[in-house]
Amino acid sequence: MRRLPLIVALLGALMAVGPAGMAAQDATPGASDSALAALGYPELLIRVDGDTFDMPETTVAEGRILIRLENAGEESWHGFLLRQPEGVTDEQVTSDLGPEAEAPPAWLFEADFPGFPGETLPGQTNLAVVDLTPGRYLVLGDSVRPFAVAGAGATPAPAADVDADGTVRLSEYAFDFPEPAGPGQQIWAVANDGEEPHELLLARSSEPVTVDQVLELFADEFAGEGEAGEATPTGDTPPAPEIEPVGGMGWLSPGATAWTEVDLRPGTYVALCFVFDPATGMPHVALGMVDVLTVGEAAATPAA
Numbered sequence: 001m002r003r004l005p006l007i008v009a010l011l012g013a014l015m016a017v018g019p020a021g022m023a024a025q026d027a028t029p030g031a032s033d034s035a036l037a038a039l040g041y042p043e044l045l046i047r048v049d050g051d052t053f054d055m056p057e058t059t060v061a062e063g064r065i066l067i068r069l070e071n072a073g074e075e076s077w078h079g080f081l082l083r084q085p086e087g088v089t090d091e092q093v094t095s096d097l098g099p100e101a102e103a104p105p106a107w108l109f110e111a112d113f114p115g116f117p118g119e120t121l122p123g124q125t126n127l128a129v130v131d132l133t134p135g136r137y138l139v140l141g142d143s144v145r146p147f148a149v150a151g152a153g154a155t156p157a158p159a160a161d162v163d164a165d166g167t168v169r170l171s172e173y174a175f176d177f178p179e180p181a182g183p184g185q186q187i188w189a190v191a192n193d194g195e196e197p198h199e200l201l202l203a204r205s206s207e208p209v210t211v212d213q214v215l216e217l218f219a220d221e222f223a224g225e226g227e228a229g230e231a232t233p234t235g236d237t238p239p240a241p242e243i244e245p246v247g248g249m250g251w252l253s254p255g256a257t258a259w260t261e262v263d264l265r266p267g268t269y270v271a272l273c274f275v276f277d278p279a280t281g282m283p284h285v286a287l288g289m290v291d292v293l294t295v296g297e298a299a300a301t302p303a304a
């Protein structure tokens with residue numbers, strides 16, 4: 001299978017922050033008690049293991065679906081979903097996203113991004129409810145996997161809004177979280193109010209951090225952009241907080257809304273966006289798209 005070096009490099013940046021002790025979360029939102037799964041949307045199961053996909057369905061009907069991402073591999077998995085733009089051939093996809101590609105192709109940013117389960121640790125499951133229109137879609141991770149969305153033959157009735165516990169708003173280059181953020185399993189709507197695609201990579205921090213501290217963690221990585229795989233932790237700084245991905249929402253088009261389920265414990269969470277800027281190839285996190293969310297015992301105020 002083809003690999004996506006750029007995306008792998010970005011994931012490498014994250015793993016450099018929290019490489020050790022990928023302890024499992026208390027619960028997996030994909031479990032049978034999921035309120036999001038209980039809404040009963042048709043389900044698309046995607047089981048990933050490194051660069052291998054196991055996807056029983058190759059065609060789904062248009063409309064609102066639940067994507068269930070199971071990570072059966074041994075490394076954290078970070079991918080996204082896009083609708084292949086008209087006029088872009090499979091050959092282009094292969095060459096533009098393959099191992100020889102040095103920069104993301106321009107057409108990538110013209111695609112529709114309906115949302116996708118956020119970064120998923122080994123053994124974990126994450127969910128996203130997204131709206132799909134007919135066409136050919138590509139799941140992008142360490143490799144590319146296409147599937148088709150078939151028209152229903154008649155215009156489907158608009159789906160009723162999912163009853164979310166809170167809404168996260170994405171823009172250039174910021175996150176706006178539900179306030180106050182409380183603990184527990186909850187459905188979040190994620191809405192892109194911006195003019196570029198964005199994502200929500202949510203991670204739990206082992207200790208309280210500030211936005212500046214998070215940016216500092218990534219500074220070396222961005223300084224060495226282009227040779228990200230060679231970055232090494234600096235030796236003379238205090239140990240970095242461990243940051244453990246807990247899901248979120250993959251790339252989401254401007255104006256789009258999708259839903260995910262998160263299971264939060266009291267403590268500090270970090271939000272990051274790794275969508276890259278087409279002009280520079282730099283991920284939005286390097287442009288300051290980082291935020292810190294404090295989850296209280298019952299209800300809390302996000303950190304300034």
Ligand SMILES: [Cu+2]
Nearest residue numbers: 198273275284
């Ligand atoms: Cu962004």
